[in-house]
Amino acid sequence: MKILFTIALCIFSLNIFSLEKNSKIYVCGHSGLVGSSIVNKLEQEGYTNIITRTSSELDLRDQYTVLKFFEDTQIDYVFLCAAKVGGILANSTYPADFLYDNLMIELNVIQSAYKTNVKKLLFLGSSCIYPRNCPQPILEKHLLTSELEKTNEAYAIAKIAGLKLCEYFNKQHGTNFISCMPTNLYGPQDNFHLENSHVIPALIKKFHQAKINKSPFVTVWGTGNPKREFLYIEDLADACLFLMDAYQSNETINLGYGKDLSIRDLAQLIKEIVGYQGEIVYDRSKPDGTPRKIMSNTKLKKLGWKPKHNLREGLSKTYEWFLANETSLRSS
Numbered sequence: 001m002k003i004l005f006t007i008a009l010c011i012f013s014l015n016i017f018s019l020e021k022n023s024k025i026y027v028c029g030h031s032g033l034v035g036s037s038i039v040n041k042l043e044q045e046g047y048t049n050i051i052t053r054t055s056s057e058l059d060l061r062d063q064y065t066v067l068k069f070f071e072d073t074q075i076d077y078v079f080l081c082a083a084k085v086g087g088i089l090a091n092s093t094y095p096a097d098f099l100y101d102n103l104m105i106e107l108n109v110i111q112s113a114y115k116t117n118v119k120k121l122l123f124l125g126s127s128c129i130y131p132r133n134c135p136q137p138i139l140e141k142h143l144l145t146s147e148l149e150k151t152n153e154a155y156a157i158a159k160i161a162g163l164k165l166c167e168y169f170n171k172q173h174g175t176n177f178i179s180c181m182p183t184n185l186y187g188p189q190d191n192f193h194l195e196n197s198h199v200i201p202a203l204i205k206k207f208h209q210a211k212i213n214k215s216p217f218v219t220v221w222g223t224g225n226p227k228r229e230f231l232y233i234e235d236l237a238d239a240c241l242f243l244m245d246a247y248q249s250n251e252t253i254n255l256g257y258g259k260d261l262s263i264r265d266l267a268q269l270i271k272e273i274v275g276y277q278g279e280i281v282y283d284r285s286k287p288d289g290t291p292r293k294i295m296s297n298t299k300l301k302k303l304g305w306k307p308k309h310n311l312r313e314g315l316s317k318t319y320e321w322f323l324a325n326e327t328s329l330r331s332s
Contacts, residue, residue, distance in 0.1 A: 019047070019077060019245055023119075026051040026075045028060070028109055029082030034124060034182075036189045037237035038079050045241065051075065061104035063111075070112040078113050078121040079240060080106070080162075085191075087198050088151045088221075088289055095154035102158035110165050114175055122244050123166050123179040125159040125252070127229075127295055128152045130181075137296040140181075140252055149290045163252050170250045178247055180240070182255040183295050187233030187314065188321040192329045200230065200315070203267055204322055207274040217279040218271075221286035224264030229294045231257045232314030235307035242305050256295035257307055273315050 019025070025042060029035040030052035042050050051073060058069055060082055084101040091098055106123070113121045130138045131146040148156045159181075166177035186200040194202055203220070210218045239255050247253065261269075267280055300306075309317070322329070 021046050022049050023047070023076040024049050024051055024074065025077045025079070026073070027079045027081065028105075029080070031189075032081060032083075032085075033185060033187065033190045033233055034236060034240075035079070035081040037187065037233045038081060038240055041234070041237040041241055060108055061101060063104075063108050066108040067112045067115060070116040070118075075113070075116065076119050077244065078109065078118055079244070080109050080121060080123045082109070083124075083159075085155070085198075087195075087202065088287055089195050091152040091155055092287075098152075099154040099158050102155060103161060106158065106162035106165065110162070110169065110177065113177070114169055114173060119176065120244060121166070121175070121177040122240060123162050123177065124240070125163050125179055125181040126155065127181055127183045127254075127256075127293055128156045128290075129160050129163070130293070130295075132290050134293075136292055137256075137258075137294045138254070139296045140254055140299065143252070151287055151289050167250055167252075176248060178243060178249065179252045180243055180255050181252055181295070182236055183229045183231050183257060183293075185231055185233050185236055187318050188325075189233070190318070192322065199228070199263065199266070200270070200318070201322075203270045204274065204315075204319055207271050207276040208319075208322065210278055211274055211276040215278055217281045218267075218276065219281050219283050220263065220267050221283055222263065222288040223284055224267065224280075224282045225262060226288045226290065227260045227262050227292040227294065228266070229257050229260040230266075230311060230314070231255065231307060232309040232311075232317070235309055235314075238308070239300065239305055242303075247303065253299050254295040254297055255300060256297035257311075258294075258297045258301075259311075260292070260294040261311070269312065270315060270319075273312070273319050 027035050027039050030039050060066055082105050084098055130142055132149040134142050163179040166179045169175045169177055190201040191197040192201040192205045206218050
């Protein structure tokens with residue numbers, strides 16, 4: 001009986017929902033790290049009706065204009081990637097902005113998708129939704145079991161609200177809104193601002209500048225002891241398209257790489273890839289954040305998906321892109 005139940009659950013979760021090549025697909029947040037990679041993946045796969053809007057063209061925090069856009073455009077599928085994002089410093093400095101902006105974006109897009117009968121929506125959250133001292137690796141069921149990491153609590157609360165809104169719309173209205181929680185992401189189109197970016201782009205820029213300026217050392221925040229997991233952005237885009245096409249469930253799903261490493265080992269690896277010859281100094285007065293964070297990708301693997309890039313390959317491709325686009329990088 002248990003085997004039959006498991007088979008039935010797998011069939012429900014894998015209920016194939018194939019995207020047509022000419023479907024109207026709105027990539028919400030297309031200029032960011034995640035959105036731009038999803039657009040590239042869709043184009044590579046031959047999708048011909050990809051819809052995008054810049055923030056100046058459509059303010060996703062404005063309920064009226066978002067609903068009107070959905071009504072006028074008659075969208076079939078939505079990848080909800082838009083978000084206000086940043087590293088530890090940005091999250092700690094602007095918590096009200098992170099909570100308000102992300103809540104408004106999610107509420108308006110998800111509500112408009114429901115009101116205009118969007119066929120399917122994929123909401124992208126973040127691994128920071130899970131408790132600070134979560135059992136490792138992190139399972140989807142660990143959500144809301146204890147307190148969050150304080151340094152990014154506002155952002156996490158907004159993302160939890162978004163995934164729960166998808167869940168509740170499905171329960172109450174029979175929508176087909178799915179949510180996935182990516183681990184830490186990196187790759188081309190990332191934000192390389194030294195203070196407001198995440199750890200990988202910040203370290204790439206730090207080591208590169210130190211190499212050019214022949215600086216004797218590079219300072220890295222914290223002790224270097226926390227462990228993190230990273231997924232290359234092209235793999236994330238591939239996983240999102242896979243889930244949009246093949247996954248239907250009211251349960252969120254982790255998008256993880258399955259392996260982690262310490263920030264100390266990450267810094268050493270980036271130092272090698274950049275070719276910097278100086279020393280690494282750790283500023284222990286700065287916060288470490290969550291001690292360890294690795295997500296279980298068991299559900300995703302059972303569906304038949306796995307990443308194509310290891311960390312060294314992904315970092316090397318990211319640094320190559322950085323060098324080719326250094327003069328026009330995002331820096332805010």
